[in-house]
Amino acid sequence: MADHLNVELKYAEIEPPMCWQQIFGNPAPVDIEIGFGKCGFLLEIAAQHPTTNFVGIESSRKYYRKGITKVQRAGLNNVKLLWGEAFHIFKRYVPDHSVANIYINFPDPWPKKRHAKRRLLQAELVSLLASKLYPAGCLEIATDIESYLNQIQEIFLANAMYAMVYSHTSTHHGSVRTYCSDYEVMFLQEGKTIYYIKYKRK
Ligand SMILES: C[S@@+](CC[C@H](N)C(=O)[O-])C[C@H]1O[C@@H](n2cnc3c(N)ncnc32)[C@H](O)[C@@H]1O
Numbered sequence: 001m002a003d004h005l006n007v008e009l010k011y012a013e014i015e016p017p018m019c020w021q022q023i024f025g026n027p028a029p030v031d032i033e034i035g036f037g038k039c040g041f042l043l044e045i046a047a048q049h050p051t052t053n054f055v056g057i058e059s060s061r062k063y064y065r066k067g068i069t070k071v072q073r074a075g076l077n078n079v080k081l082l083w084g085e086a087f088h089i090f091k092r093y094v095p096d097h098s099v100a101n102i103y104i105n106f107p108d109p110w111p112k113k114r115h116a117k118r119r120l121l122q123a124e125l126v127s128l129l130a131s132k133l134y135p136a137g138c139l140e141i142a143t144d145i146e147s148y149l150n151q152i153q154e155i156f157l158a159n160a161m162y163a164m165v166y167s168h169t170s171t172h173h174g175s176v177r178t179y180c181s182d183y184e185v186m187f188l189q190e191g192k193t194i195y196y197i198k199y200k201r202k
Helices: 020-024 040-048 061-074 086-093 113-118 123-132 147-159 182-189
Strands: 029-034 054-060 079-083 100-107 133-143 162-170 193-200
Touching: 029 040, 040 054, 040 079, 040 100, 040 147, 040 182, 054 113, 061 079, 086 123, 123 133, 123 147, 133 147, 133 162, 147 162, 147 193, 182 193
Parallel strands: 029 054, 029 100, 054 079, 100 133
Antiparallel strands: 133 193, 162 193
16 A cells, blocks of 8 residues: 555645645646545546546545545545535635636535535535636536536526536436546446536636
C-alpha cells in the first residue's frame, strides 16, 4: 500500500484561496466531486484520467477516512480528499474560475417535503459553483429521484450562467459515462432508473 501518498488536504495547512498548482505540484486541470461516499467514482475516474487532478469533498468523517486508505491503496497521486461541508469549502477555499468539472452523484434525497430545504442542490450552491468553474466548465449530476431531478432542472433553468449539455435517463451502466459511483452500481443492480444531467458554464 502506498501509504506514503499524501492524500489529505488539511485546512490548517491551507491558506485560502487554495493554489491547486502548489497542492498537486503540477498545473493540470482540477475536477471536484462533492459527497464521494465510498469513493468508487473518484477511484475510477482518476485512474481513467491520470493527467487530471481530482479533489473529493465529503462531510462524513467515516467515509473521508476510508477514502484516504482507498486512494493510497490504489496508488493514485492525482487525488486529494477534503473533509467538510461543500458549500463552506467552495465559498472559502476554492478560487474563482479554477475548476474544470464538478460531479455530484446521488445527493441525499431528503424525500419528506419538510426536509426539502436540506437538499444539497439549492439555487445558492448552484450559483456559487458557477463562479468556481472555468468558462465552459461542466457540472454533472446523477440522481434516482425524479422529483429531485425536476427541482434541479428548475434551479438551472432560472440561472443564466448555465446551458444544458444533456438530460439522460438510463437503466444500465455505460450509456452516458464510463465511470460509476457506488450508489449508481447498487441502484442499477436493483433495476432502478437513473437520471443523468449535465450543464455547462456559459
Ligand atoms: C447518498 S450518498 C452518495 C455517495 C456517492 N456519491 C455515491 O454516489 O455512491 C451522499 C454523500 O454525500 C455526502 N454529503 C452530503 N451532504 C454533503 C455536503 N454538504 N458536503 C459534502 N458531502 C456531503 C454524504 O455524507 C454522503 O456520503
